[in-house]
Amino acid sequence: MSTQTTQAALIQKVDDYIAAQAKLDLLRFITCGSVDDGKSTLIGRMLYEAQMIFEDQVTSLRSDSKRMGTQGGEIDFALLVDGLAAEREQGITIDVAYRFFNTDRRKFIVADTPGHEQYTRNMVTGASNADVAVILVDASQGVLSQTRRHSFVVSLLGIKHVVLAVNKMDLVGFKQQVFDDLVLDYQKFADKLTFESITAIPLSALLGDNVIERSAHTNWYKGPTLLGYLETVEVRQAQLDHAFRFPVQWVNRPHADFRGFAGTVVAGSASRGDAVRVLPSGEMAHIKDIVLYENNLQQCVADQAVTITLDREVDVSRGDLLVTSDAPCEVSDQFEVTLVWMDQEQGFIGRSYWLKLGSQRVNASITDIKFKYDINNLEEMSAKSLHLNEIGRATLKLDKPIAFEPYANCRAMGAFVLIDRYSHATVSAGMIAFALRRASNVHTQALTVDKAARATMKGHRGKVIWFTGLSGSGKSTLANAAEKALYERGIHTYILDGDNVRQGLNKDLGFTAADRVENIRRIAEVAKLMADAGLVVITAFISPFRSERDMARSLFDAGDFIEVFVDTPLNIAEERDPKGLYKKARRGELPNFTGIDSPYEPPLAAELTVSTGEMTVEECVGLLVKFV
Amino acid sequence: MPDYALTHLKELEAESIHIIREVAAEFDNPVMLYSIGKDSAVMLHLTMKAFYPGKPPFPLMHVDTTWKFGEMIKFRDTLAERLGIKLLVHINEDGVRQGIGPFTHGSQKHTDIMKTEGLKQGLNKHKFDAVFGGARRDEEKSRAKERVYSFRDQHHRWDPKNQRPELWNIYNSEHNQGESIRVFPISNWTELDVWQYIHMEAIPIVPLYFAKPRPVVKRDGTWIMVDDERMPLKEGEVPEMKMVRFRTLGCYPLTGAVESTATTLPEIIQEMLLTTTSERQGRLIDHDGAGSMEQKKREGYF
Numbered sequence: 066m067s068t069q070t071t072q073a074a075l076i077q078k079v080d081d082y083i084a085a086q087a088k089l090d091l092l093r094f095i096t097c098g099s100v101d102d103g104k105s106t107l108i109g110r111m112l113y114e115a116q117m118i119f120e121d122q123v124t125s126l127r128s129d130s131k132r133m134g135t136q137g138g139e140i141d142f143a144l145l146v147d148g149l150a151a152e153r154e155q156g157i158t159i160d161v162a163y164r165f166f167n168t169d170r171r172k173f174i175v176a177d178t179p180g181h182e183q184y185t186r187n188m189v190t191g192a193s194n195a196d197v198a199v200i201l202v203d204a205s206q207g208v209l210s211q212t213r214r215h216s217f218v219v220s221l222l223g224i225k226h227v228v229l230a231v232n233k234m235d236l237v238g239f240k241q242q243v244f245d246d247l248v249l250d251y252q253k254f255a256d257k258l259t260f261e262s263i264t265a266i267p268l269s270a271l272l273g274d275n276v277i278e279r280s281a282h283t284n285w286y287k288g289p290t291l292l293g294y295l296e297t298v299e300v301r302q303a304q305l306d307h308a309f310r311f312p313v314q315w316v317n318r319p320h321a322d323f324r325g326f327a328g329t330v331v332a333g334s335a336s337r338g339d340a341v342r343v344l345p346s347g348e349m350a351h352i353k354d355i356v357l358y359e360n361n362l363q364q365c366v367a368d369q370a371v372t373i374t375l376d377r378e379v380d381v382s383r384g385d386l387l388v389t390s391d392a393p394c395e396v397s398d399q400f401e402v403t404l405v406w407m408d409q410e411q412g413f414i415g416r417s418y419w420l421k422l423g424s425q426r427v428n429a430s431i432t433d434i435k436f437k438y439d440i441n442n443l444e445e446m447s448a449k450s451l452h453l454n455e456i457g458r459a460t461l462k463l464d465k466p467i468a469f470e471p472y473a474n475c476r477a478m479g480a481f482v483l484i485d486r487y488s489h490a491t492v493s494a495g496m497i498a499f500a501l502r503r504a505s506n507v508h509t510q511a512l513t514v515d516k517a518a519r520a521t522m523k524g525h526r527g528k529v530i531w532f533t534g535l536s537g538s539g540k541s542t543l544a545n546a547a548e549k550a551l552y553e554r555g556i557h558t559y560i561l562d563g564d565n566v567r568q569g570l571n572k573d574l575g576f577t578a579a580d581r582v583e584n585i586r587r588i589a590e591v592a593k594l595m596a597d598a599g600l601v602v603i604t605a606f607i608s609p610f611r612s613e614r615d616m617a618r619s620l621f622d623a624g625d626f627i628e629v630f631v632d633t634p635l636n637i638a639e640e641r642d643p644k645g646l647y648k649k650a651r652r653g654e655l656p657n658f659t660g661i662d663s664p665y666e667p668p669l670a671a672e673l674t675v676s677t678g679e680m681t682v683e684e685c686v687g688l689l690v691k692f693v
Numbered sequence: 694m695p696d697y698a699l700t701h702l703k704e705l706e707a708e709s710i711h712i713i714r715e716v717a718a719e720f721d722n723p724v725m726l727y728s729i730g731k732d733s734a735v736m737l738h739l740t741m742k743a744f745y746p747g748k749p750p751f752p753l754m755h756v757d758t759t760w761k762f763g764e765m766i767k768f769r770d771t772l773a774e775r776l777g778i779k780l781l782v783h784i785n786e787d788g789v790r791q792g793i794g795p796f797t798h799g800s801q802k803h804t805d806i807m808k809t810e811g812l813k814q815g816l817n818k819h820k821f822d823a824v825f826g827g828a829r830r831d832e833e834k835s836r837a838k839e840r841v842y843s844f845r846d847q848h849h850r851w852d853p854k855n856q857r858p859e860l861w862n863i864y865n866s867e868h869n870q871g872e873s874i875r876v877f878p879i880s881n882w883t884e885l886d887v888w889q890y891i892h893m894e895a896i897p898i899v900p901l902y903f904a905k906p907r908p909v910v911k912r913d914g915t916w917i918m919v920d921d922e923r924m925p926l927k928e929g930e931v932p933e934m935k936m937v938r939f940r941t942l943g944c945y946p947l948t949g950a951v952e953s954t955a956t957t958l959p960e961i962i963q964e965m966l967l968t969t970t971s972e973r974q975g976r977l978i979d980h981d982g983a984g985s986m987e988q989k990k991r992e993g994y995f
Contacts, residue, residue, distance in 0.1 A: 079959040082966075087889060091701035160856070162837040163830045165883045172701040174881055186858055193860040301698055314714045319747030327743070329711045329862070358742040368699050370710035372745070383718055407858045421863050424718070480861045489867035491857045 089167065092295060095176045095191045095224075097215040098201030103232045107201065107270035108164055108177050111292065114277045115166040161191040170296040182211070185218065185440070185454040186407040189494055192222040193480070196300040199228045199291070204243055204267070205236045208250045210441040216251075217440055220258035221403060221456065221496070223476050226298055229265040230291060235272055239282040257443060259473070266291050304367045308392035309333035309341070310470075310478055312423035313385045317372055325356060325372040326381055331423070331477035333389065334366040335373075340390040343381055344468040349390055350375040384425040386468045394478060397500035398466040401435075404459050406451040408485065408492035412459075413450045413579050415586035417616040418492065420463065422481035428464040428619060429483065435459060449579045451493070460501060464619065472496035487611055487666075519599040525556055526625065527596035528693060531617060533608045533668065534631030535660050536646055537638035539677040543631060544605040546686045551601060556693060559595055561588055562605040576657050582613055589617035596625060601693055609665045627692045630671040635660050637678050702890055705882055709736070710743040711862060712841055712878040716823050717743075717750050719866040720874075723823035726812075727753040727780070729765045730942045731898050732827035735887050736879055738896045740825075741776065752779035756815055758807035759784060760795060760944035762920050768899045783815030795946040796925055803944070813849050822868060825876050831883045841880050847871040888965060892958045901939045902961065904953040908932040915949030 098104045164175040176191035178184070192198065198219040202212050219227060229251055237243045248265040255263055266275055267283050268291060274280035277292045289297070310332040317325040335341065339352050355362040356372040365371045373387065381387075388394055406412050417430035436445040437457035451457050472479030479497040484490070520526045530547065532540040541562060548558045567574075571587055574580040585608050592602040608614050618626045638660070639647040650658035657663045668674075672692060675685040699707065716723050725740065727733045740749045755769060773780035785793075788806045795803040816824060830837045840859045845851060857865050868874060879887070891898060909916040910930050917924075919932045924946065926932070937950035938961075955961045 076957075076959055079963040083889060083892060083959060083962060086885075087700060087702060087893060089701050090698055091704050160838045160853075163881065164837065165831045165881070167883075167885075172886075190858045190860055194862075305698060314711070315718045317744060317747050319744075323746055325746075327714055329707060356745065358745045366699065368704055368707050370707040370714070370743070419867070421865070423863075424715075477861065480863065482860060482863050482865065484865055484867055489865070489869070491859075491865045494858070494860045 085169070086167070089170065089172050091172045091174065092197065092298070092300070093174045093176070093195050094197040094199055094295065095178060095188075095195040095219070096199045096201065097178060097188060097192075097219065098203075098212075098230075098232075102201040102203045102206075103270045104201050105177065107199075107230070107232065107268070107276070107291075108175055110270050110273060110276055111175075112164060112166050114273065115168060115292075161187050168292065168296055173295065182214065182440075183454060185214075185456070186405065186494075188215065188218055189222060189405045189407075192219055192224060193494070195222075195224055197226045197228065197295065197298055198224045199230050199295075201230045201232050202247065202251070203236075204231050204233045204247065207247055208254065212251070213254055213442065214440045216255060216258060217438075217443055218456075220260060221405075223259075223472060223496075225259070225261040225303075226300060227260055227263055228291065228294060229263055230268050231265060232268045232270050234267045234274060234283065235269040239267065239274075239280070241283075241285040244286075264288065264294055266294065301367070304332055304475075305334065307332035307367070307475055308394075309335045309339070309387075309389040310394070310475065311335070311341075311373065311387040312425070312477075313381055313383055313387065314424050316382060323374070324378075325354075325374045326387065327370075327372045328387075328424070329370045330365050330367050332367050332475050334364055335389065336364040337362075341375070341387045342390045342393045343379055344386040344388055344393060345396045345466055346380065346385070347393075348379045350377050350379050352376075384423075386423070388468070394468055394470045395500055396466045396468050397502065398463040399432075399501040400461050400463075400469075401498045401501060402459055402461055402481075403472075403496045403498060404451060404457055404483070405494040406453055406455045406457070406492065407494060408488075408490050409453055410485065410488070410490075410492065411450045411452045411578075412483075412493060413582040415582045415616065416612050417486075417619060418483040419486060420461070420481050420483055420495075422467060422469065422479075423477065425467045427467060429461045430616060430619075431459050432462045433460045458498070461495075469497050469500070471499055473498075485612075486615065516597050516599070519597075523557055523599045525599075525601070525693065527599045527601065528625045528627060529592045529596050529602045529604065529617075529621060530627045530629060530689065530692070531592075531608070531614065532603070532605045532629050532631055533614060533671075534633060535635060535638045535665055536607055536658075537641045537643055538631040538633035539682075540605040540607075540631050542682060543629075543675070543677070543685055543689075544603045546682050547689050548603055550686050550690055551693060554690070556601055557599060558601045558603060560603045560605065561592060566591075578657070578663075581657075582610070585610075585613040585617065589613075589620055592617070593620045596621065607659050607665070609659045609663065611666045611668065614668065627673065627689075628668055628671040629689065630668045630674040632667070632674050632676045633678055702886060702893065705879075705886060706739060706742070706890070708862070708881065709739045709878040712864070712876065713740050713743045713825070715864055715866070716825065716876050719864075720823035722819070722821050723751040723825065723876075724754045724781070724816075724819065724821040725749070725751060725825040726827070727755050727769070728827060728942070729755065729761070729769050729899060730827070731887055731891060731902060732829065732879060732882075734896050734898050735882070735890055736825065736827045737772075737776075738894060739878065748776075749778055752781050754781040754783060754815055754819075754821075756808060756811045757782050757784045758803070758811065758944050759789060760803070760807070760923075760946060762899075762901055762918070762942065762945045762948075764901055765899055765942060768897075772897070781815070781819070783811060783818070785811035785814055794923070795944060796923070800947050804947075807944075816849065816873065822873050823866070823876055824873060825878060827879055828877050829882050829884070829887075830880050839877065839880070841877055842866065843875040843877065844868070845873050845875055849873070851875075885962070885965065888958065888962050892962065899942060901942060903957070904936050904938040904955050906934045907937050907950065909935050909937055909950055916952070917948075918945055918950055920945040 096104050162177045166173050178188040178191035200215055231244055231247055244267045267286050268275045274282055275290045279290055311328050311330050313326045313328050315327040317327050337352055342349055353374045353376045355365045414431050414434055417428055420427050420429035434448050435458040437448040437455050439446055440456055448457055470478035481495045482491050483493040485492050532544055534540050544560050548560055551558050571584050574584050595602045649655045650661040659665050785807050793803055793806045828836055840856050842864045908919045910932050916937055936954055938953045939950055955964045
């Protein structure tokens with residue numbers, strides 16, 4: 066053969082390879098199990114055997130393995146996978162690491178997540194995008210509480226297909242009885258979960274048995290090898306068969322002749338000419354074109370990012386949804402949800418957050434926490450708040466209705482995150498279970514006597530003046546002086562303060578953080594009713610947390626909530642100490658006392674800030690009455 | 694797979710386009726860092742797709758260390774003009790005045806001042822709140838754990854212990870003034886995916902990726918190209934013409950060439966499949982021990 070024909074044959078071979086590779090689809094899976102189960106070793110082994118590790122990486126791996134001395138001089142595959150320096154030192158996987166490999170049948174993205182209970186949030190993160198979960202169990206240990214915990218989280222995140230990877234079979238002499246007993250034990254527990262298939266495989270990640278090559282040690286096992294299973298499992302059909310769902314991300318309007326709606330199809334498919342409904346408005350139109358760069362497509366399918374144009378001018382903006390007209394989804398503003406708490410700052414009933422679902426962003430407050438799970442045995446336990454890594458059931462109320470589906474029916478339409486408005490942290494992952502009522506069915510009874518009518522009768526609008534500041538800052542003094550000044554002007558007022566609220570309405574509440582949140586929530590709701598009735602309500606509470614003051618503000622129309630920050634430095638307030646409380650707190654007799662051992666968060670944009678150290682009461686009140 | 698399901702490249706493409714559009718929708722002042730390399734080429738192509746028939750609603754920025762290959766600069770300027778998008782070029786002028794360069798000050802100091810510091814200057818100057826980068830998770834161990842949205846404080850620092858959880862395809866774009874978010878839309882692409890996609894979509898790339906006879910000298914076991922007259926030759930060192938190409942592109946004195954005969958994309962892909970060293974080995978800055986990239990990123994290196 067001449068060199069030229071060899072060259073031509075080679076090019077043909079490469080072209081064929083590229084063409085074949087281009088046709089592969091993608092499987093995302095998660096591995097769970099603790100370090101001791103050999104999870105990182107298993108991933109390292111798969112990468113190594115799929116030849117995704119380069120020579121220089123193997124060299125550095127050999128020297129790392131020697132230095133660490135974890136495998137007696139042998140290659141420690143786990144070191145390939147455990148990335149961050151801190152983790153290498155502690156010998157644990159803290160975060161989620163993503164690994165990539167491919168075979169001739171599929172491309173794979175592996176999310177490797179930590180096993181310890183304190184990293185549940187990382188596991189949830191890894192599971193959120195996974196099609197399949199590989200749950201590792203140490204054959205010599207059997208099903209442990211952490212196996213159950215991982216399975217529960219995986220099931221909760223809607224993963225339908227799991228592999229029970231029974232690892233370290235070499236330690237139990239590859240005995241079938243051990244494997245069978247363990248699988249039976251697992252099945253009994255998994256009956257409570259929502260898996261469609263469980264595939265149990267006997268393995269040794271360390272030695273490579275049944276990872277890629279069928280093991281000679283397990284002749285009694287007739288099922289697939291781990292990779293054989295991952296190469297063939299079918300996972301996307303349900304998403305493709307679902308009704309068409311398309312959240313609009315971006316309105317593309319480069320010139321007057323083109324108005325397209327850009328987004329990613331999250332479920333189902335649609336073709337040119339199909340009738341679609343815009344949610345939440347409910348308007349109807351037909352798909353004119355499906356644009357993907359220079360191509361005009363006949364059809365778009367789940368996971369595809371396209372730009373859709375419609376046959377008529379309808380009002381559509383980011384956050385809206387295009388859905389198939391014959392199977393639109395529900396719209397609601399109250400839900401029962403599952404929350405996975407992900408922040409150090411715990412979640413309380415009454416707290417309000419930003420909720421992001423698809424391209425929709427709304428305000429949401431937790432109206433109830435029904436229970437939290439003991440994630441080791443799925444028992445329901447009562448809870449007033451959710452701590453980091455806790456999973457619970459709660460109800461949410463939104464400030465406007467959103468289009469959704471239960472998470473179990475359609476992941477992308479029921480998955481959301483909660484974001485703290487001040488720290489901007491992603492505090493919780495959430496999954497919608499069901500709507501508490503259909504917002505579309507609820508019509509607020511139209512009252513002929515409304516707030517405006519009452520305002521006209523009284524000659525002024527109902528409002529709230531919300532004082533906030535440290536104990537002893539002068540809130541009550543100012544509130545009383547303000548009420549007197551307003552009364553003199555013929556304005557109908559009422560003061561809510563500790564004396565009349567703590568002894569009645571809120572006498573069941575203490576001073577824990579959870580109770581403080583609830584205390585303010587009730588006060589805000591009462592103030593809202595009174596303001597609606599036409600009163601100017603004056604509240605005088607420390608109300609130390611921004612979240613609660615903001616929640617109160619969100620109940621009122623713009624301009625009807627006047628936040629007044631009584632800005633008195635701690636040393637002055639403590640010097641005044643009108644009720645002797647600071648002295649008690651300093652002696653440790655009053656735990657959770659604001660300013661001493663509980664924080665005060667000053668307002669970022671109060672309507673008015675008064676400094677009682679520098680201004681007289683009359684001056685302060687003079688500034689205040691201008692707002693009413 | 695069902696015949697109407699997406700292939701992995703189509704799925705990666707869609708995921709990246711989704712991310713790019715999210716940023717455009719939620720940030721006030723995004724910018725795309727354009728390094729002129731193959732990963733940037735893919736990222737830019739995806740961006741053109743995301744907003745077609747419109748143009749991307751944000752500019753490109755190139756941090757020019759003044760030591761890039763001449764061919765890169767030529768390619769950059771032609772491309773920006775052809776696509777009709779705004780290109781900002783930032784050079785650390787303080788560094789230029791001090792005469793900073795890899796030959797006189799060493800690779801580390803040069804990179805610190807002209808690249809890392811230059812980048813911070815450029816970002817501060819325009820007050821960008823979102824910055825696209827073409828990093829991939831398969832490049833390096835510490836990148837395997839980075840989020841798609843990577844939060845940076847006011848000093849552009851990354852805190853690996855305090856990353857925001859990132860679930861489903863929901864991204865948290867909230868930030869205070871002065872803080873910014875680095876966005877990596879091609880996080881989930883591998884080097885092979887990048888080459889395949891360039892091939893499939895016929896994306897133009899800098900000719901330096903293809904083998905050609907080029908003047909090179911051997912330094913520390915690596916072929917360094919004599920790209921211009923600023924390169925000081927050691928005694929007895931004579932540039933020789935070798936058939937070479939580059940697997941990564943950066944400052945020419947810091948970028949090793951590999952001997953190759955690959956002059957077409959299929960040949961490059963074939964060479965890649967047979968190769969036994971990982972991509973970043975061509976970059977001299979990664980060689981100071983395990984964990985060095987993580988250290989650089991904490992300090993603000995991209």
